Amino acid sequence: MADEVVLLDCYYSMFGMRARVALAEKGVEYEFREENLANKSQFLLEMNPIHKKIPVLIHNGKPICESLIIVEYIDEVWKDKSPLLPSDSYQRAQARFWADVIDKKVSVAGKGIWSTKGEDQETAKKEMIDALKLLEGELGDKRYFGGDDFGFVDVALIPFYCWFHVYETFGNFSIEENCPKLIKWAKKCMEKESVSKSLADPNKVYEFIVGMRKMYYGLE
Amino acid sequence: MGEELILLNFWPSMFGARVRIALKEKGLNYEEKEEDLPNKSPLLLEMNPVHKKIPVLIHNGKPICESLIIVQYIDEMWNDKAPLLPSDPCAKAQARFWADYIDQKKSKEEAEEVKKELIEIFKVLEGALEEKPYFGGEAFGYVDIALIGFYMWFHTYETCGNFSIEAECPKIIAWAKRCLERETVSKSIHDPNKVYDLAMSFRKKFGLES
Numbered sequence: 377m378a379d380e381v382v383l384l385d386c387y388y389s390m391f392g393m394r395a396r397v398a399l400a401e402k403g404v405e406y407e408f409r410e411e412n413l414a415n416k417s418q419f420l421l422e423m424n425p426i427h428k429k430i431p432v433l434i435h436n437g438k439p440i441c442e443s444l445i446i447v448e449y450i451d452e453v454w455k456d457k458s459p460l461l462p463s464d465s466y467q468r469a470q471a472r473f474w475a476d477v478i479d480k481k482v483s484v485a486g487k488g489i490w491s492t493k494g495e496d497q498e499t500a501k502k503e504m505i506d507a508l509k510l511l512e513g514e515l516g517d518k519r520y521f522g523g524d525d526f527g528f529v530d531v532a533l534i535p536f537y538c539w540f541h542v543y544e545t546f547g548n549f550s551i552e553e554n555c556p557k558l559i560k561w562a563k564k565c566m567e568k569e570s571v572s573k574s575l576a577d578p579n580k581v582y583e584f585i586v587g588m589r590k591m592y593y594g595l596e
Numbered sequence: 597m598g599e600e601l602i603l604l605n606f607w608p609s610m611f612g613a614r615v616r617i618a619l620k621e622k623g624l625n626y627e628e629k630e631e632d633l634p635n636k637s638p639l640l641l642e643m644n645p646v647h648k649k650i651p652v653l654i655h656n657g658k659p660i661c662e663s664l665i666i667v668q669y670i671d672e673m674w675n676d677k678a679p680l681l682p683s684d685p686c687a688k689a690q691a692r693f694w695a696d697y698i699d700q701k702k703s704k705e706e707a708e709e710v711k712k713e714l715i716e717i718f719k720v721l722e723g724a725l726e727e728k729p730y731f732g733g734e735a736f737g738y739v740d741i742a743l744i745g746f747y748m749w750f751h752t753y754e755t756c757g758n759f760s761i762e763a764e765c766p767k768i769i770a771w772a773k774r775c776l777e778r779e780t781v782s783k784s785i786h787d788p789n790k791v792y793d794l795a796m797s798f799r800k801k802f803g804l805e806s
Contacts, residue, residue, distance in 0.1 A: 426697060426720065435686070438686055440686070440689045440690075440693075441693055442692075442693055442696055445689050445692045445693055445696065446689075448688075448689070448692070449685055449686070449688075449689040452685040452688070453685050465669055465672040465673045466655070466658060466660070466669070468668075468669070468672065469660045469665050469666070469668070469669040472662075472665045472668070473646075473660075473661055473662055473665055476662055476665065477646060510646065
């Protein structure tokens with residue numbers, strides 16, 4: 377029986393991109409359904425009644441929500457190729473830890489940079505730089521966060537790369553200047569088709585955020 | 597080879613309670629080191645330099661941080677008994693989802709004015725529990741572990757908020773009492789009155805007493 381895989385997503389979402397990258401890594405065919413977050417579909421509300429958010433992966437009719445939970449699920453179900461999480465339990469715990477750091481620090485700071493101004497924005501920018509430096513430290517001299525192979529933490533972080541242009545422009549700073557190794561890592565990831573085909577165009581993300589700022593935050 | 601397990605904890609922490617329960621479920625011997633949070637030990641700062649928080653599990657010298665990550669680690673390392681997460685990937689994803697829900701909502705109950713939100717959260721969880729004895733079904737598992745540590749704080753929430761969780765969400769209380777019948781749980785969570793006394797002393801210290 378063929379698997380039916382649907383991804384409820386939004387082009388700009390770095391969380392949705394995580395699911396896209398994971399599915400591409402595993403060579404899974406799926407239907408991508410774009411949600412309009414200002415007008416959520418009945419289907420989305422039914423599949424994720426608790427949070428009403430994307431991404432939602434629907435596998436043979438059953439929904440899985442929360443991007444990192446989705447990535448782990450994909451890794452477990454399609455385990456015959458491209459393992460994303462390490463097989464060693466301790467290494468797995470470390471991978472989960474760093475993905476959680478990305479959610480707690482990078483995601484929060486990122487939003488602060490484009491949706492606030494003045495002191496709040498400066499604080500968010502500093503937090504972003506600190507978070508990226510912390511991650512750069514964890515990367516060290518490895519090719520990927522996963523070591524020689526692209527893995528869970530790489531999947532968790534790489535979508536933010538297409539948002540760097542937004543952060544740099546509104547925050548008025550250069551990520552490459554602060555974290556050159558991280559940019560080198562990102563470019564390496566972008567050589568993978570599973571990544572380059574899953575990420576949004578940074579200029580489109582920028583245009584989208586210009587619109588969001590005006591409409592929802594009163595910022596030019 | 598002997599396993600050396602050390603848990604850095606703070607006694608009223610519901611997150612530390614999760615780790616205690618998981619260790620006991622697996623029948624593991626461990627040493628618990630109580631942290632004085634205003635005065636964090638060099639060991640804690642060394643073992644969790646990123647967040648500087650408890651709980652931290654140190655297994656043969658190697659630290660694991662973040663309570664749910666620790667519980668999953670314990671479940672995977674000692675997979676020969678008392679499975680905490682289901683083996684089916686879909687059921688596992690659901691268990692992770694509910695534990696994440698608890699963590700996403702946890703910061704909401706810190707202020708007494710959000711009593712209404714707290715009741716709403718418990719009602720959602722009651723919905724997830726349905727008529728099952730435990731969140732995972734017949735067996736005590738991951739989501740039960742994620743939530744039960746909060747039980748020792750219920751008395752504090754109820755007193756500060758002037759309401760009864762049992763009156764609003766009887767199924768949650770029935771579930772909690774069922775969990776407490778397990779020695780792994782009753783020995784892992786502290787007397788709610790002691791937790792209340794501590795919370796009151798914090799309120800006084802931070803000038804919240806009226």
